[in-house]
Amino acid sequence: MPDTDPSRPLAVPGLPPQVALQPYACWPERSRGRRYPQPVAPTRNEFQRDRDRVIHSSAFRRLVYKTQVFLNHEGDLFRTRLTHSLEVAQLGRSIARSLGLHEDLVEAIALAHDLGHTPFGHAGQDALNACLHQLPPDPEQPHDAPTSHEPDGGFEHNLQSLRVVDELEQRYPEHDGINLCFETREGILKHCSRANALWLEAREPGGVGQRFLSGQSPSLEAQLANLADEIAYNAHDIDDGVRSGLLRLEQLEALELFERQRRAVLQAYPALAGKRLLYESIRRMLTEQVYDVIEASGSAILQAGVQSVDEVRRSPVLLGFSAPMREQASALKRFLMLNLYRHPQVMEQTGRARQVVTELYLIYHEAPEELPALADGAAPLSLRRRVADHIAGMTDRYALREHQRLTGQSLFEA
Template structure:
C-alpha cells in the first residue's frame, strides 16, 4: 500500500469518466465528477434529512448524545472514504454508497423494519435496501424531468449489491431473498438498467459495506456503555474486546469511565480498519485485477476482514444481540414501537382517505398490493417523532417509548 495521505488511483478502481451513465442522460458537470454529483444529490435529498430523527438503537428522546441514522451514516461514510483512499479507490463513489445505504430504513430502527416486513408478508415483504432504491429512483421528487435522483449506474449498483450478490450462479435468489424472492423494486429497476445481480459490487461499494459493519460494532458498543445497559466487565467475554481492554488498563489504569469507553471505541475502529486494509491488500495482490469489471467477476469480496477478524466481528455481534438489542429495557420500547407501526399500517390501509392528499392519488379502486405498498412507503419515510405524532392523531392513546 502507498503511504497515508498520498492520492493515487488503482487500476481496479471505478473511474467516474468511465461510468455507465444515468437512466436519464444528462450533460456532465464542468466542476464535479459524476460520483461527486451523486453524493451531493443524496445529501440534499429529503430522505437524507429525515435520517436526523430516525433511530439507530435508542429512540431520539433518550438523549442527544446517542447515534441516530444520520450520525451513523456520516460515521460510515468517513470510514468508507478512509478505506477507499488507502486502497486507491474512488472516494466519492464509496461515499455516495455509504451515504445512501440507510435511506430506506423505517422509523424505530430494525424494529420498524421488522414490523413492516410482517405487515407486507402477503405483498413481497419489506427490505430496506429495496426501499432505498425506491427512494432514489421513484419517491424523491425534486427534478422537473424525472422522479428520483437519477444517480449513476455505479452508485445504484453499489446501493443494491453492497452486501453481496442477490442471485447465485444458478440464477436463484441468495439466502437473504430466498423467502420472498428479489424485491419488486429491484427487479423492476433491473429490467430498465440491468445491475448484474449475480455479480459482486465494485470495491468502492464493498468498502462502504464493511465500513457499516465497523461503525455499528464500535458505536453500538459506545452507546450501550454510555447508556449503562452494557456492563464493561461483560465485554471481556469477547476475546478481541478483552484484549483491547487489557491494553487500555495497562496504559491508563485510572481512566474515568467516559475516557475508557472512548479509548475502547477508537481502538475497535482502528484495529478493524487496519485489518481490512491488510486483508484487502492481500486479496488484491492475489487476484491482480486490472479493471473494475475484474472486481465484479472475482467470485468473492476483495474488501474484507481476515479470518481471525471475521471471527471477532461475529463475536461482537453475538455479544451485542442479546446484551444490547434484546436487553429487557430496550425490548419494552421495541414492542411499543412495533405496535405503533402495525397500528398505522392497519388504519391507513383500512381508511386510505386518512393519508395526505398527495399520497392518496391513484388509489381509488387500486389493488390491495398497490395500496399496501403505498402505505408502507409513507410509513417508512416517517421519522420517529412523526410516526408518534401520526399515531396520536389517529388513535386515542400512544405508547411513551421511553426506556424504563
C-alpha cells in the first residue's frame, strides 16, 4: 500500500532520493477522481494515465498543424501548438521537480492546455467568438437553440479544451471524452467567465467551474502549468520573431531581461554572433526565469504554510515570479505585442485568417449538410455549436482547403 501520510513527503520512484512529493502537491492516490470511475492501473499512477490519454488523442495530433504565431504554411521551423505544448511540459516538469510538485500532472495539463485552440491561433479564436456573438440563435429554428450540453456564450479556447477532453474526443465505448482526473481538468480550465462557470457548475456541482464562483485558486500544479506557458511563449516567440526577420537582434537590446543575458554571453564569448548569440541569450534568459520562479514560489509556499491541496486552494496564487522578474517579463510581453504580434506582416496574415474562419462559419451555418455527420450516440447540440466545434477542430491547412473548396478562393500562397 502507498504511504499516504500527509505529514511526510512521499519519495517519487525513479527520482533522486532528495526529491520528494510534498504534502501541498496533488497526490494521485488522493485525486478527486474521474467523472466515470475506473479501476486503477497496475503500472501507472492516475496522472500518468491522463498524460498518456492526451498524447493518444486526435486533438493532440492536430496541434502539429495549428498556428502559434506564424501560420503553418509560412515555414517548417516555426513553433506550432504542438511544439509549444512540448516546451511548456518540459519547463513545467523541471520546475515541478524542484518544488516537490507532481511532474506527471504538470505534464498532462501542459500537453492538454491548447487542445481547444482554433486554427490560426488567436486570430481564429477571435473570429469564431465574434461569429457566435454576432449570429445569435434563430428562435424560429429549434435546431439552432443552445442545449444543456453546450455553453450558451461565445467561444473561448480554455473552455473548448475542456470540451475536447470531456465531450468531443470519442475513443471509449462507455462514455464521451477521455475521462481525465479532476486535477488535470482543473488545470486545463485556467480561465473561465462567470456565465460559463455557472453552466459548468449546473452540470457538475462542486466541479471544475466552482472555483471561479468561489474565488479559490487551483492546485500548484495548475498554477505552474499556466506560468510555464507564459515563460515558453515569451522565449520562443523571440526566437521565431528573429528567425522570421520581423524582429532584429538590435531591437531586443531595449529589453532588460534579454540584454542582461546577451551582455553576459558576449563577456564569455566575445566573438559570438548571429544565431549562436541569440540561442545562448535565450537559453540563459529561460534559466534565469526558471530559477526565479523556483526561489520566489518556494518562499511564497513556505510563508503561506500550506500543508495540503485544500489549503492551497484557499490561498492566493502562490506560484509566480519575484516582483523584479515579473516587471521584466511584463516588459517582454509588451515588446512582443507591439513589435511582433502587431507587426504589419503578421496583421495582414491574421486578417486573412479571420476571413477564412468567418466565411467558413457562415457557409456551414447556411448549409449544414456540409458538416460531418454526428457520431452515433453523440450529445445533442445546436447547429451553431456544431459549426464552432467543427471549425475549432480544424488544422490550419485543412481550414484553408475547406475554405477554397467552398468558396473557390485561395487567400494564402502555398
